[in-house]
Amino acid sequence: MIEFRGVTKRFPDGTVAVDELDLTVTDGGITVFVGPSGCGKTTSLRMINRMIEPSGGTIEIDGTDVMSGDAAHLRRGIGYVIQQAGLFPHRTILDNIATVPMLLGWSRAKARSRAGELMEIVGLAPEMAKRYPSQLSGGQQQRVGVARALAADPPILLMDEPFSAVDPVVRESLQDELLRLQAELSKTIVFVTHDIDEAVKLGDKVAVFRTGGVLAQYDEPGHLLARPADDFVDGFVGRDRGYRGLGFLSADGLPLGALETVRLGSPAPSGDWTLVVDDADRPQGWLAGRDRTDGAPVTAEHLVPGGSLYDVTSGSLRSALDAALSSPSGRGVAVDADGRVVGSIGADDVLAALATARAAA
Amino acid sequence: MNWSWIPRNLDRVAELTVQHLWLALLPVLLGLIVALPLAWLATRARVIRTVLITVTGLLYTVPSLALIVMLPLVLGIGILNPLNVVVALTIYTVALLVRSIADALDAVPQAVVAAATAMGYTPLRRFVAVELPLAVPVTVAGLRVAAVSNMSLVTVGAIVGLGGLGALFTDGFQRDIPAEILTGIVLVLVLALLVDVALLAIGRAVTPWTRAGAGARA
Ligand SMILES: Nc1ncnc2c1ncn2[C@@H]1O[C@H](COP(=O)(O)OP(=O)(O)O)[C@@H](O)[C@H]1O
């Protein structure tokens, strides 16, 4: 557990970067610090491992004031992933990852074999081991950064905008991978970003900072979207928050409607819209009423592309509503974990479920 | 021109060559040892940096002959003591290296330094393990300039009788032996070239990362 108690940071030039911060980071989850540029996120993060020392208040890790011991020793026990990766250009990937174990006095052989394990965990091909950072793409460098931070298995991981310098597609896959890793490792992660979408995607809890280093709201992402504390948070959370908030409401118990389907290659039935499936009942597209084949077999040429799919095993109200809204027939397609069609969903049903969830809250 | 001077004086030429190498290269090593901590100091505070760069810059402008004549007075040694040349050339080497090493240390990316700190390096260990290696390419470039210019500066010492291959010039002029003068000139050039190539090779051997081709960046 990391506890900020009345923490203030005033720089020598008089800038107050963090003002009277009170906040508790619980163990085993991802806590995101989010806010506009210059609002004190990096400063707050760096006070945890003493790269910046507070001018007032205390920060405790599991009840021990971070200022009480040796700074270098403290830092070896806290993983840190820096913006722009910050890899050592003169060391191979393997030796970059082995940095902290070596600092802790492990033998070179043991540190390198641990580094090799880490490469596998973060999804780096073994042939990268002997390369230098300049030979890797931005996304690969960030993976190395994460592996390096995890090498000595620290309980706490600090991440400062680790994915902000890579393109959106790579960023998305790095985010997914972080969530997958976290599900396995259960570290206490403090993650800094200026991107609210990244914050609500990754955070178990999100701390929204406003300029001047003041904490505006500290809440679960669903609550942040549903009930912003004030106009600043409302504005920062951005457009479509009502719709995005649906992503945090479970679609459990949403009633599924029946859905008429036809196999590819079978004669088309009559009717307005019919869903076409393959031999494994996976959706292939829709057959419009006007395109009826009058008894001839349905082929791929007849199909209108379908919308997004709603997975009943893991879906949220957002994915259910999107399935309904994006379907050409107006009925969203619900599938099971194997992608087999299990029924349909209408936008009305989602809105009704939302009303029920609101009444229950 | 009478070439027979060369085979008759091979022993002396070899002796002067060895002496020349010592007088030129020992100061390069000493200069590096002195310049490293000074460059580190220069990166600590703006004021220190300004003072160091100004003072070393001024030292570099002192004419070499003047330095070699003045140093014995300052050091309290005889003018024919080889230490005289060694100290003078060490001063030039330091003057040359401090600035370039300090610039190279400043050019180490902030993110790399911050990452090293965050990993738990103490400042001294970080300097040795991260900042210094990254300053090696620039340092080697400085060492090459220093080594080559020392090769020719050593000959100035011969004017006051301090030995090295420059003695072949002074002796050759006094006794009018063109082959002796030419031998001196050619040997100084060849030695300078060999030392330069050697330093270049050492520099490349210890900085494999600088030749790793950049891959796709996404
Ligand atoms: N070393 C420093 N000296 C003076 N002001 C600083 C220093 N570091 C950061 N600041 C200021 O403190 C504020 C917060 O900075 P920072 O924590 O880096 O913000 P963020 O990470 O949220 O973008 C900014 O106004 C910044 O200019």
Ligand SMILES: [Mg+2]
């Ligand atoms: Mg920042």
